[in-house]
Amino acid sequence: MDLSTRYLGLNLRNPLVASASPLSKTVDGVRRLADAGVGAVVLYSLFEEQVRREARQNARLAEAGTDSFAESLSYFPEGTGVDHGPRRYLSLLERAAEAVAIPVIGSINASTPGSWAGYARSIQDCGAAAVELNVYLLPGDAHLSGRDVEQRHLDILARVKDAVTIPVAVKLSPYFSATADMARRLDLAGADGLVLFNRFLQPDIDTETLAVAPGILLSRAAEVRLPLTWITLLHGRIGASLAATTGVEGPVELIKYLLGGADVVMTASALLRHGPDYAAVLLDGLRHWMSRKGYAAINDFRGLLAVPIGTDEAAHERVNYVSALRQANSGDYGPW
Structure with a gap:
């Protein structure tokens, strides 16, 4: 059975990628992820x-x-x-890249163009197979226009692309007024891949201490639907690779993303919740499903349920929306 895939022009042994997390903060952690079977590892982020x-x-x-x-x-x-x-960070990257046979991807977490060129080049020189730009920007400034936010993403990408020759992926937020257009513009600007999506870590409020309580909640399977919507809409419409992330809890979510058209599926929450060895469980589940369905390779079913090229995308989503409301009005709310 062939689980191999291509992402950012890189040949991966399978489509499961360990996304940036505390699990990749040490060489031993990267080695454990590789030994568990993932196709690539995104090193934890270097922050702006x-x-x-x-x-x-x-x-x-x-x-x-x-x-x-x-x-x-x-x-x-x-x-x-x-x-x-x-x-x-650069020392860890260099040692991790030498320690494993799978691609190690460097990650930069940024919100402004800054002086990223030198650091991106250093990441390349230390052996990274690619760079992931994790653009984490919550535009709370009321004077910052949507177009300015979009341009900032393009400016960050341009700075890094000018500095490196290895592939560059951009990890995006889902909250653009026209996500498909933003994806197209980043594709035209030279992004080798898009990672959909970043999760804004919304704070909570502690009513006893009367304080804001920031915290991180690991993603759950229900969160797969938003990235899946855009993966199915973008598959075959842009040249950049598509990486799906968020909501991967078990093999089912991995399979859904691939059916939608993802080139790779990234997860951090499942591996943090269950440990690095859980990667083998996810891949075994994928193999078992492929065997039951009679698929010999990932390419046999990747994008099978993507929105067909030539479809009126807006009309397609409108039909789905109306159908869902009719189903709800009939009292069928799906699984609880």
């Missing part, structure tokens, strides 16, 4: 805030050294308080 902090600290040290020996400007001694987060 870390890069900014290091740049500020380096600038202060350089300024402080202007009255010292010239040689002191070429290095930063240990114990000076410099944030070595980005350097640790």
